[in-house]
Amino acid sequence: MSTGTVTPYRSSPRAGRDGFACLLRAEWTKFRTVRGWVLATGGAALVTVLLGALLATGMRATCSNGSAEIACPAPPTGPGGEAVEDKFYFVYRQLTGDGSITVRVTSMTGQIRRPDAIPGVRNVVPGVVPWAKAGVIVKESGEQGSPYAAVMVTGEHGVRMQHDFTHDTAGRPGKVSGESPRWLRLTRTGGTLTGYESADGAAWAVVGTARLAGLPDTVRIGMFATSPGDITATGRSGAAERFAEVTAVFDRVSLEGTASGGGWNRQDVGVTIGPDGSPHHPGGLTESGGTFTVTGVGDIAPLLHGARIETPLIGVVIGLIVVIVVAVTFVTAEYRRGLIRTTLLASPRRGRVPAAKAVVIGAVASVAGLAAAGVTVPLGTRILRGGGTPVLPVGTLTEIRVIAGCAALFGATAVLALALGLLFRRGVAAVTAAIVLIVVPHVLAIASVLPAEAAQWLLRLTPAAAFAALQSIPRYPQVTYHYVPAAGYYPLPAWAGLAVLCGYAALALGLAVLLLRRRDV
Incomplete structure (x- = not known):
């Protein structure tokens, strides 16, 4: 030069x-x-x-809708404007005004898809990923990205209270089992949500408090389950995410406040619809004698890939x-x-x-x-x-x-x-x-x-x-990512x-x- x-x-x-x-x-x-x-x-x-x-x-992206190619939809955004993943199975009632929900979680199991050992034979093994979640939630609506607060048990991170996707507060560590169940409670007072946990349903400890500005008078309150994929390293710096789902068992369910009458409603929030019009990897609910078995896939968290x-x-x-x-x-x-x-x-x-x-x-x-x-x-x-x-x-x-x-x-x-x-x-x-x-x-x-x-x-x-x-x-400690x-x-x-x-x-x-x-x- x-x-x-x-x-x-x-x-x-x-x-x-x-x-x-x-x-x-x-x-x-x-x-x-x-x-x-x-x-x-x-x-x-x-x-x-x-x-x-x-x-x-040069970066052109298209998504398919059956046999037709369409522009890829923008991801949902949370209350803070960040892209989020908001996919879970929701069992809920309508709550007007103040109220609370209390449940006992007695089991948390799941399954994880592993690389196929035999070509053409699906290799699915029992297991729960670390950030699988199940618990109680108050959500503004069934729309993806709408404000929420939840108290939950996780696969390996104990009890947590999370709200509006980016906020996470740790509770007591430990896993859920029949011998070591967890009681969870979420109360609403205006726009303030408070989460509690208990080992016996008698002595309660506060996990955290969330303030959801602009929360409407009528919200959805209930139980949920969701599981992000299993991430494993591949090569020097690569990673692969494989399918995982979680199943949680709830009992001793009680609602306080003015809730809608009738039975519990169900919504598979954010479920992917396949080319044939059927849901891909749907969640589900089995209810028997006051016991709710809820299965879900997905996550309620910030979206990091893209x-x-x-x-x-x-x-x-x-x-x-x-x-x-x-x-x-x-x-x-x-x-x-x-x-x-x-x-x-x-x-x-x-x-x-x-x-x-x-x-x-x-x-x-x-x-x-x-x-x-x-x-x-x-x-x-x-x-x-x-x-x-x-x-x-x-x-x-x-x-x-x-x-x-x-x-x-x-x-x-x-x-x-x-x-x-x-x-x-x-x-x-x-x-x-x-x-x-x-x-x-x-x-x-x-x-x-x-x-x-x-x-x-x-x-x-x-x-x-x-x-x-x-x-x-940014990195989010509550999100598994490479x-x-x-x-x-x-x-x-x-x-x-x-x-x-x-x-x-x-x-x-x-x-x-x-x-x-x-x-x-």
């Missing part, structure tokens, strides 16, 4: 008086007068946008490589042409020159990253949705955070590359070192080349940890990942200043 002519910083009485501000102006003048640097920085933003648009255009707003940011890696080249040549060009001596003579306090260069290149790269993400995220998600690919929705603040995180990633990468240029004084060596530190670990981690645990540690300890700034969907970089999940929060990269940049820049003061230019 042609760097053009670098204008040296000339000493003057006024320069001495202006100090660092004058250095900043001089370094900015150097950058903007070299056409190759300006064009390349703009190219870093442009290539990010173009690659993102190209990826989004395209995300950061999916089109695939071009960030290429954009960063361009930024690295520009940042390195921003300093090595002066060494190559011998102009660094003039710059340092004009500013005897040598630490100021690298600092001024870092501020300029960091700011320029941040603007490029901001422009790249600011265009790619909304444009890419619009193209994805237009092509029938649902995108997991996020709030405006999350979208802003991802765009700002991309800007910070570009800026901090430029500063680290600049520091390496000062240390090596050779463009090829510095560019190679920066790519090895920042880009290579990220590529290795998301490409499933390394075992999942190794990929996690690589993204904790290297500057590539800063890619966590692009993650829009939380690995290849699936878009990073081991550190966004701010912590950026802090790792900034720490490397600060350390490298400090070392460069130290060596600049001690060695001849």
Whole structure:
């Protein structure tokens, strides 16, 4: 890449008086007068946008309705606007005003589909997945995504109280059995739902409280059962989800309050309808002598799989490589042409020159990253949705955070590359070192080349940890998922990942200043 002519910083009485501000102006003048640097920085933003648009255009999704192909429906959204999975078997009555439901859970069993040992023979084994759920629930309506609060027993996480999909409170640990049943109670007072548990039906302990704003006067109250699929690792970073269902037995069922008369209603919430019009893996209810046996599949939880707003940011890696080249040549060009001596003579306090260069290149790269993400995220998600690919929705603040995180990633990468240029004084060596530190670990981690645990540690300890700034969907402890970089999940929060990269940049820049003061230019 042609760097053009670098204008040296000339000493003057006024320069001495202006100090660092004058250095900043001089370094900015150097950058903007070299056409190759300006064009390349703009190219870093442009290539990010173009690659993102190209990826989004190529991601076309269709779903089938019998023999016809239709656009894939958007997932239901919860009260907070997040995509959710809301599938369970619901046995309910209508409750008007305040009231409560009390039950005893005496059994929780299930079955899990395993890989077929014999081709053509289904391999189904007894078992309950860790986050299988059964209990009592108050729900605004039968619509998927409507507000709810529930107290439940789980496969391996004891009693929990959950509400509105993202909120989870732990109760007493332990599993349910005939010898160790669990009593559950859920009371409604206005918009406040309180969950209780008991080992004997006499001594009750509060599990948690939820406030559901805007809850109507008449709601649905009853029992439910649901089970997410069984997730098993495949290969280095892959995972497969297989069918699982749960069956829970309830007795000692009692309702307090103004409930609708007649028997219990049934609803298989969110059940998938097959091409022949029949439900696929339906739940069910068997009622006998006050004992309710409820079977369900699905989950009541945030939805984590699918395209995300950061999916089109695939071009960030290429954009960063361009930024690295520009940042390195921003300093090595002066060494190559011998102009660094003039710059340092004009500013005897040598630490100021690298600092001024870092501020300029960091700011320029941040603007490029901001422009790249600011265009790619909304444009890419619009193209994805237009092509029938649902995108997991996020709030405006999350979208802003991802765009700002991309800007910070570009800026901090430029500063680290600049520091390496000062240390090596050779463009090829510095560019190679920066790519090895920042880009290579990220590529290795998301490409499933390394075992999942190794990929996690690589993204904790290297500057590539800063890619966590692009993650829009959080982890949820109450959701079983394959939380690995290849699936878009990073081991550190966004701010912590950026802090790792900034720490490397600060350390490298400090070392460069130290060596600049001690060695001849």
